[in-house]
Amino acid sequence: MKKIYFMLFMLTGVTMMAQTIYSENMGTPSATTPIATNVFQNAAPIVYSGTADIRATTVSSGYTGASGGGNVFFTNTAGRDFLIEGINTSAFNTSTLQLSFGQYKSTTGANNELTIEVSTDGTTYTPLTYSRPTGAGTANWALVTITTGIPSTTNLRIRFTQTTTTAQFRLDDVRVFSFDPTCTVVPGTPTTACDATTFAIDTYTATIPFSGGGGGAYTVTSTVGTVGGDNPGSIADGNITVTGIPEGTGATVTLVRNNCSYTVTITAPDCKPVSGLPLYDSMDYPVGSSLGATQFWANANTGDDVLAIADNLTYAGLTSNGNAAGLNGAGKELHKRFTATTVTESALYASFIMKVTDFAATTDPSETAFAIITDGSATNFRGRIFIKRTGTTYQLGLTSGTSTTNYTT
Template sequence: MKKLYTLFLLAIASVSFGQTIYSENMGTPTGTTLIPAYVAGTAPATFQNGAPIVYTGTGDVRITSASGGTSGTYNGASGGGNVYLTNTAGKYFQIDGINTSAFSSANIQMTFGYLTATFATVQVILEYSTDAAATTPTWTPITFANNTTAAWNLVSIPGGVLPSSNSLSLRFTQPAVAGQIRIDDIKIFNYNPACTLVLAAATGACDAVTFNIDTYTATIPFTGGGTGSYTITPSLGTVAGDNPGSVAAGNILINGIPEGTNLTVDVVSGVCSYQSVLTAPVCKPVNTLPYSEPFPYTAGNTLGSSQRWTNLNTGDDILAAAGSLSYNGYAATGNSVTFTGAGIDCFSPFTSTTTGTIYASFLVNVTDLSTMTATTPTTYFAGLTDAAKNYKGRLFITKSGTQYQFGLDAASTTTNLDATLRNAGDVQLVIMSYDFTTLTLKAWINPDLATFDVAVTLPTLSQVLTTAIADLGGFILRQDTATTTPTIIFDELRIDTTIGGILASNQVNAIAGLKVYPNPVSNGTLFIESDLNAAKTITVFDVLGKQVLNTTTSSNAVNVSQLNPGIYMVQITEEGNTATKKLVIR
């Protein structure tokens, strides 16, 4: 099953002294792919390099245990795909067509990311050849410092080992039956001893954390400066901080980089060139409770690009879909999202909660079960997490003939399945809860909202945990594998500490006498009335989910003249009750 990559602020720097001769990060596969098939793939699910570089081998390319993830990291870890060799002695990965002829062997260096689960007994065999196309080629072993832990490591091959050749080949070979070996981020570069500047790993810090598109500042520490003249060229932002031409050690700063945009900085002095690559930090806020997500995003947009959700790994995206799901008594607005098979998991944080009860409700439509072909197709596709993104309560689905069943569990596998068989294409309402006092997970499937009472209505599924959940602070939508996750439409996520908080906005009388007019708005003033006419909090979101207006008013009039013409979602909260309406501005 696909592993969850716990997300944290990760800054990665890739430094080259002199000229990069060859670099390969293995692309981003959509699933396990044999090397010959991967060569024929399309970007990003293929190797970075094409002709004259040729890739062959009996291994495969995988997205699991990615470098830079939970399996460990190193400077320059790309975190996408990696070449995998295992279980069969002689499995190999070969690269032909590398040209190092313009450089002296003494200055040619190499690095590669390396992971072996059985580091004490099984290490990869690395060799080079300059006549790999010959009938009887000559392969020369390359020695290196073996891994000492079962985690990713950056292996360095010094100058004087690789030859100067216009037909250099590399080969990585599995030496024994047992063991798992992964290779990533192969880089060959020319090192010039006259280049003394050393760039440390870059870090990124958000300048602000709001529902708007914020900026961040990159910091690149350096040593070995103080001489020469340097040109610093970032892909975005403004250069500031210390000048490596006049300061021996300091920090290069790049200001004003938009969040979500990765950074590349080139530093050049004569024949010496250096590069620092930084993965953008996430500058998205925590959603406050009560949390209502009607997915008001333009159809086709990626969920992870919105301000309420963050991508946790790599693969195909969860996408916004046109239209809402419908369930009697549970009103829907905005759009919905859809996903299937393997791919990115999306995380949405909410106010961390440690006492009482957390409730989450949503609509789900499993539209196609045909992709569920695994022999054990039980998988979880949604779940409550703690603030650190660790699963605490999971909603499962398992195929049964042409129908399916739901399951509920705190663990990653379950036999706690609802006996009711459900049909593809039918909309289901799910209400999940966790009681911090009784340590109980519950799920109600398709309750009658007219009579629903959490104190009386028996849950469809429940589980008393032996280990208490310390906190809950996030919700995840999960894509498992191509053969276990069906095609799903997901809509109207609501989270709160009271059942009324998640159901009130779905009832006609959530805010008694609520009127929102005119709609469309053409004169810049929106009127919001209710029977109480008490103070109201008004929050407006655009189709990307970005908050564009937040105000509190005790009058009926709200000034929206600063908003551009378009479609918005307006969220109205009055004395603990919340309603969401679609708003059109002309």
């Protein structure tokens, strides 16, 4: 459920891998499906054909990246085939191109009776040499990688053909990618720091540590902000910095050198100030606007937004103004930080006006917390207000724990 409470955390991410040119997981058929009518992961210009079929049984598993959906089934009939056309590898050097796929074989005696060939013109096909990983066993899935023989061309064709009447084969997760062993840079997890924390839109600085550099200059770019710091091409270990990124705006940083390419994702922090005490918020935000997008509240997680609604609440003896915040089921939770207090100071009080407009979908006696005070840690609760349905009305409960029996009308 959406909640309004007080906490702070930050998410950042990094993606580093060989550069994928093409990948196919064979879709998710509900039953045996001809290749011609199967809904594949890729559409034009990629074209699929052949006399094998797509199955939803014995799904791929046991190797990194196994999609576990549909797979190409080659029964023990010699000549059954599966052809992929339209893969463009022309931007890459043949020496860096590799092909990988998940393969299932049904019997111990089977070896490489499923032949794999490549072609640049659709007429002349060249067989590739491959083997299953040592110790992969039989009647199971294994990831096969072919590191040589993949041509650089605008229309790469890959053909898989059954050549035996004894063993059955399955195929899944076909991937063509570029891998250069000289690409040794390892980007670390990025960190972010606010340049200021005001009620205006501030900027922040992102720092990306790296290791394994020194193999030649990289071109480092960012979708926003100014790139600085160390270049992975000149030193082994260092830090790339991106400065001047607007608060609330994420960034994508790329490192490129010949066949080496890395992408680092920066998730923006909230550079929102700590509110002083006494704290008052009339929720006087434009109707329909997201409170988490303001400088006064921050989103604590993902989901649909908490929006301002035109429903100024009233209570006897209180003069209220502004609008209100609408909490309706699951979604983002909001937090507002305020000046730290200690046990040696006077007591801390919090109050708000609330109105329940509809709990028809709530199951009696299901309960949930909707307002929380913490000491800065997301799970260190100092006070939580719970609500639950009781017949045709509702009750509120107060606790510092994860549930409560302290309910009252």
